[in-house]
Amino acid sequence: EAGVAQSPRYKIIEKRQSVAFWCNPISGHATLYWYQQILGQGPKLLIQFQNNGVVDDSQLPKDRFSAERLKGVDSTLKIQPAKLEDSAVYLCASSVLMTSGTSTDTQYFGPGTRLTVL
Amino acid sequence: SQQGEEDPQALSIQEGENATMNCSYKTSINNLQWYRQNSGRGLVHLILIRSNEREKHSGRLRVTLDTSKKSSSLLITASRAADTASYFCATGWMDSSYKLIFGSGTRLLVRP
Known part of the structure; x- marks a missing residue:
């Protein structure tokens, strides 16, 4: 079973620039987290999705961060504009959604x- | 603020020794989980203990949970150099959805 995929693995930007991260969860996992x-x-x-x-x-600092999961599978997290304090590791995770509606x-x-962020 | 706080923040032991890490939390939980994070990698789920359980084992791992004291411990027996990593406790609870709140972690170094 393939795991959760993320890209890129590393990103260096200057403050006030924008950046986007991509995540592909485990197949069949309806719940996705950043x-x-x-x-x-x-x-x-930061944010939790169930399907889309x-x-x-x-x-989620909504003045600069946004995320979407349009088709209920892949997700993108964006930061615009970036600040020095945004320097961090951004992790994506997924889990199974039970028929009861809970993860x-x-x-x-x-x-x-x-x-x-430099 | 984060729910769980681990103690100690860092631990250095010799290979073959046991390692014990503790976690304290503040509010009621549905379960408590332990995760491991190797340098530069994502988190790996180790073990989950539910609020109505007191002890759980998985291989060389032993987890205890004391809900009256709002604390948990993770014991790794017969440690190996490959156990070197950061260990995080995460408390799971239901709000409008199921949430995991992570502690600040214990950095374990196992010396060969």
Whole structure:
């Protein structure tokens, strides 16, 4: 079974530039998550999708961050414009959506995209 | 703020020794999970313990959960150099949807 795919693996940009990250979840996983992991900290949830709908984006800085999952499969996370404090690893994860409508407990993570903002 | 806090922040042991990491959290949970993160890689799920369970084993891993103290521990027995990684506890709970809140992690170094 293929895992969660992310690209690019590394990105270096200057502040005020824009950047986009791509994620392809495990086939059949309806729930998709984007996390931000700052160096030395645990991952922090940015946004959660079920199929192509947003379930939780309460921690997404909506003035500069946006995410979409148009066809309920792949997802893109964008930052525009980037700030120095956005330097972090951006992790995508997916999980199975139960027939009850809730996601299973275990999340499967991709390798992440390491963003450096200069 | 993050739900779980791990202790210690860093741990260095000799190969073959046991490693114990602790996690404390603040609110009620449905379950608690432990994840491992190797340098430069994503997180890998290790084990999940539900709120009505007290202890769980998986290979060389042993997890305990004390909901009265809002704490959990992860024991890795007979450690190997390959166990060198960061270990995170994550508390799972239901709000409008199922959420995982990660702690700050314990960095484990296993010396050959």
